[in-house]
């Protein structure tokens with residue numbers, strides 16, 4: 001055993017005792033954290049540009065900022081970077097890809113004609129490395145979405161194209177789901193909306209509702225066994241400030257009436273609204289929801305997920321309420337101002353810290369105080385919980401998961417940057 005490992009073990013023994021005193025079983029907490037899957041988005045690795053022939057990139061109010069060198073320029077680089085990053089992330093990981101990551105090899109076809117074959121490399125990669133795949137229609141970054149409308153377009157030709165694209169995505173997800181033996185989670189996000197106050201707010205919503213219905217009804221042979229559909233709401237995007245067709249109320253209503261998952265992205269609400277407070281509200285009416293964990297800084301800026309108070313609260317809600325099976329977790333951010341592989345690792349490790357720390361929190365003690373109306377003790381205990389020796393447990397968790405402990409991963413990233421990224 002190395003000196004470092006001895007130190008980790010000593011710290012761990014001490015910390016375990018402290019937690020045991022509060023009735024927390026540390027080994028069980030680590031086990032549960034490791035089993036809760038986090039779906040990691042491929043698009044952090046290439047600034048959401050994608051791998052298609054002539055289309056791709058961001059539009060519809062989302063934006064990647066920064067120009068750090070070393071961006072993955074093709075599928076092989078993106079997968080190599082992802083694998084490098086995955087080796088530094090504890091816990092079960094899924095791999096979340098977008099339709100814009102089709103590898104067409106010069107084939108002249110558009111998004112309304114994609115099939116699972118266009119994702120053959122991703123499927124092989126997922127199988128080889130034992131990641132399950134999740135999927136997303138790409139309703140942006142395309143000339144037919146240039147006017148800001150997709151499934152709610154009044155233009156029949158454009159709307160038909162997007163309806164067909166979203167159908168293809170369910171078919172592709174079905175192939176993924178069958179191949180991996182567990183459902184592929186498909187997230188439907190449409191950027192549709194107006195920069196300025198509309199004269200007609202009703203018809204785009206009616207058109208989108210009917211278009212979504214058509215997508216799901218015409219592919220209804222695809223069931224929950226292979227695909228879980230989620231619809232993502234949003235408040236506003238850059239250049240789409242005044243009206244978003246797929247608003248919170250629209251998507252919540254859609255999810256409840258059509259039995260879909262609702263996607264709650266932490267950047268898609270007014271800054272004083274908290275997704276942590278929404279989980280137990282929507283889960284009174286929906287069996288499952290999808291989370292997009294992100295970090296909005298003043299707007300939906302998609303900063304790298306930090307282990308901040310709101311992220312902690314979200315995972316406390318999941319764990320304390322026993323929502324582990326009902327809240328599906330995916331990450332959604334894109335930062336091109338720092339090393340992109342590091343950005344991946346940071347976001348997942350921070351999510352995992354929030355998750356592990358939630359499993360280590362004595363929720364039943366806190367609830368007992370609450371039920372006895374002893375709010376003094378509840379607050380005191382919540383504050384004391386912040387001071388628990390989490391660090392040594394985290395180190396042991398990383399050690400057990402076979403990923404770098406402490407800051408060791410930064411050295412590894414710097415080496416990778418020197419050997420691989422800087423040569424691009």
Ligand code: RNT
Pocket residue numbers: 043048062136189232234265292300332
């Ligand atoms: C946009 C949504 C959406 C996208 C990804 C790339 O605001 O959050 O989920 O970020 O699909």
Ligand code: ZN
Pocket residue numbers: 232265292332
């Ligand atoms: Zn999102």
